[in-house]
Amino acid sequence: MSEYAEKIRGIAKKLLDDGTVDMVIGFRKGTMPLINEPCFVKDAAKVDALIWDSSCGVNLANYLPKRKEKIGVVAKGCDSRNIVTHIVENQITREQLYIIGVPCTGMVDRRKVRLAVGKEILSVSEADGKITVTGDGYEEVLDKQEMLQDNCAICVHRNPVISDEVIADPVEEQTDVDRYADVKAVEAMAPEARWNHFEQLLDGCIRCYACRNACPLCYCPTCFVDESQPQWVGKSVDKTDTRTFHFLRAYHCAGRCTDCGACERACPVGIPVRQFTKKLEKDCKELFDWEAGMSLDVRPPLDTYRPEDPDEFIK
Ligand code: SF4
Ligand code: SF4
Numbered sequence: 001m002s003e004y005a006e007k008i009r010g011i012a013k014k015l016l017d018d019g020t021v022d023m024v025i026g027f028r029k030g031t032m033p034l035i036n037e038p039c040f041v042k043d044a045a046k047v048d049a050l051i052w053d054s055s056c057g058v059n060l061a062n063y064l065p066k067r068k069e070k071i072g073v074v075a076k077g078c079d080s081r082n083i084v085t086h087i088v089e090n091q092i093t094r095e096q097l098y099i100i101g102v103p104c105t106g107m108v109d110r111r112k113v114r115l116a117v118g119k120e121i122l123s124v125s126e127a128d129g130k131i132t133v134t135g136d137g138y139e140e141v142l143d144k145q146e147m148l149q150d151n152c153a154i155c156v157h158r159n160p161v162i163s164d165e166v167i168a169d170p171v172e173e174q175t176d177v178d179r180y181a182d183v184k185a186v187e188a189m190a191p192e193a194r195w196n197h198f199e200q201l202l203d204g205c206i207r208c209y210a211c212r213n214a215c216p217l218c219y220c221p222t223c224f225v226d227e228s229q230p231q232w233v234g235k236s237v238d239k240t241d242t243r244t245f246h247f248l249r250a251y252h253c254a255g256r257c258t259d260c261g262a263c264e265r266a267c268p269v270g271i272p273v274r275q276f277t278k279k280l281e282k283d284c285k286e287l288f289d290w291e292a293g294m295s296l297d298v299r300p301p302l303d304t305y306r307p308e309d310p311d312e313f314i315k
């Protein structure tokens with residue numbers, strides 16, 4: 001992966017030197033292993049801070065809405081689809097962006113790694129599909145494929161769908177994955193079991209809104225959960241308030257979610273919040289043959305109407 005970092009630094013330097021962009025958004029090493037941080041570079045002399053490895057799971061499209069500068073942005077497959085969504089939703093213009101595409105082989109789930117080693121992790125390195133974890137008096141080598149975030153394990157759009165420059169040859173897209181196995185399992189439940197499933201799923205939610213804050217789709221100036229006039233949802237961790245937050249947030253993401261996994265990564269208590277958005281992603285695919293962020297030229301299903309659209313639900 002160090003050749004990826006070299007390539008990103010070289011492109012960033014060139015873009016800043018020749019004034020193509022005012023800023024490059026990429027990643028820098030995090031203060032903790034397995035969590036890299038967004039990095040905003042405005043000075044060509046500082047591009048060496050930029051890195052790349054399998055802990056760059058933050059979706060950098062989150063930092064684009066309403067920006068006025070010209071921006072170079074590092075984009076994995078999912079990020080690139082969220083960038084398309086931002087452009088289509090008029091949050092930024094295509095002309096403002098220089099998209100540095102990164103063919104992606106998936107991001108590592110820090111919780112899976114911690115569970116696998118069961119000890120404090122002091123440093124992590126990777127090469128040839130292996131993750132080497134070291135700590136006080138131990139070193140353990142793990143298979144990256146087994147440590148992937150759940151969304152990355154089933155991702156079928158790893159290559160950027162839009163870019164100005166791509167830093168490597170395309171990676172092979174996965175074709176033999178069942179993207180909706182977990183959603184189908186929930187759909188197959190009886191209503192009472194399904195209700196219990198979601199009650200348990202949300203049981204530990206502390207309403208910190210980290211899932212919302214990490215999501216590039218949640219860019220409203222005032223989120224409905226923060227509105228007080230009118231108040232859409234209570235502020236407590238009462239079950240009804242918590243459910244209302246999650247259901248409404250998921251519906252706001254319908255036809256827009258790219259299953260980037262940023263929401264789930266951000267949750268401090270490990271709630272699999274993608275279960276809500278994936279159901280809507282599956283419905284959009286089945287009802288409208290729609291996947292979010294694949295093209296700048298096609299309007300999303302929720303802002304278009306075709307006479308042949310399914311409309312059984314309004315009869
Ligand atoms: S969802 Fe796909 S493109 Fe995004 S980080 Fe995972 S594997 Fe990469
Ligand atoms: S809802 Fe989650 S998976 Fe979907 S785009 Fe937002 S952060 Fe990514």
Ligand code: SF4
Pocket residue numbers: 204205206207208209210211212266267268269270271273
């Ligand atoms: S990040 Fe987790 S705990 Fe925080 S609001 Fe979202 S689901 Fe709840």
